[in-house]
Amino acid sequence: MNRQDYIKPKKSLGQHFLKDRNIAHQISEVMQLDGNLGNVLEIGPGKGVLTDFLNQRNDLNVKVVELDAECVPYLKNKYGWTEEKVIQADFLKLALDTVFTGEMAIIGNFPYNISTQIVFKVIENRVKVPLMVGMFQKEVAQRICSPAGSKVYGITSVLTQAYYKAEYLFEVGPEVFDPPPAVHSSVIRLTRLPKEESLQTDAKKFSTLVKTAFNQRRKTLRNALKSILPPDFKDNSSVLQKRAEQLSVNDFVMLMEEIEAARINSAPRELP
Numbered sequence: 001m002n003r004q005d006y007i008k009p010k011k012s013l014g015q016h017f018l019k020d021r022n023i024a025h026q027i028s029e030v031m032q033l034d035g036n037l038g039n040v041l042e043i044g045p046g047k048g049v050l051t052d053f054l055n056q057r058n059d060l061n062v063k064v065v066e067l068d069a070e071c072v073p074y075l076k077n078k079y080g081w082t083e084e085k086v087i088q089a090d091f092l093k094l095a096l097d098t099v100f101t102g103e104m105a106i107i108g109n110f111p112y113n114i115s116t117q118i119v120f121k122v123i124e125n126r127v128k129v130p131l132m133v134g135m136f137q138k139e140v141a142q143r144i145c146s147p148a149g150s151k152v153y154g155i156t157s158v159l160t161q162a163y164y165k166a167e168y169l170f171e172v173g174p175e176v177f178d179p180p181p182a183v184h185s186s187v188i189r190l191t192r193l194p195k196e197e198s199l200q201t202d203a204k205k206f207s208t209l210v211k212t213a214f215n216q217r218r219k220t221l222r223n224a225l226k227s228i229l230p231p232d233f234k235d236n237s238s239v240l241q242k243r244a245e246q247l248s249v250n251d252f253v254m255l256m257e258e259i260e261a262a263r264i265n266s267a268p269r270e271l272p
Helices: 021-029 049-056 071-079 112-124 138-145 155-161 203-215 248-265
Strands: 039-043 062-065 086-088 105-109 131-137 164-170 185-192
Touching: 021 049, 021 105, 039 049, 049 062, 049 071, 049 105, 049 164, 062 071, 071 086, 071 131, 105 112, 112 131, 112 155, 131 138, 138 164, 138 203, 155 164, 155 203, 155 248, 203 248
Parallel strands: 039 062, 039 105, 062 086, 105 131
Antiparallel strands: 131 185, 164 185
């Protein structure tokens, strides 16, 4: 019996091993890299079904990060890789500067219980990560890619789309995994926006604005943002009469710039 048969998915790690090789090949093919970028970090390779196709591509320099102590020696043996190529670590605690010195793309069949945290870490490291392709729970993928006005449009949508073009690529059923999850899944691609299209204002203050707006999403923004608006803030575009889900990413950026300009002119309370 092949050693691979002994590696069982662990519920504690949120593991659902991808077993459909056609889907794995399809995921690998949507990772199209520009220029000289060839560094790729795969998160949670498990048994290496997706890794097989990434490793076949001559344009990629692949490394993987895997937390499962049972999968790590299997992957090393399967590909003849060393610790430098198979990193045993929690991605959320991994310093990306220690993986590649330059930029890197990120790909993976992400554990659903930490998939949103993975996106936020990518955003924090956007200078190093121009591209990400990932498998998510369908509802999370829809949330990340949804436009303004959608019922699922929210904090994750705005904070992601402020820095990345978010593309909803395709859906897959539970049967392509071992064990099958209780939900459907979707693959998305995040491509970093050119500098002139990306958010240029203070990232921390922008995040505070967006989170505050959506924390009371049923209220108008004038009421939802009371705690952070400068005194006597004048809303020339009537945007504060709207609710958070009605504002596009650009609307939030413009509102942020107006608030910052008012703060500078009247020295009000700063955004925390």
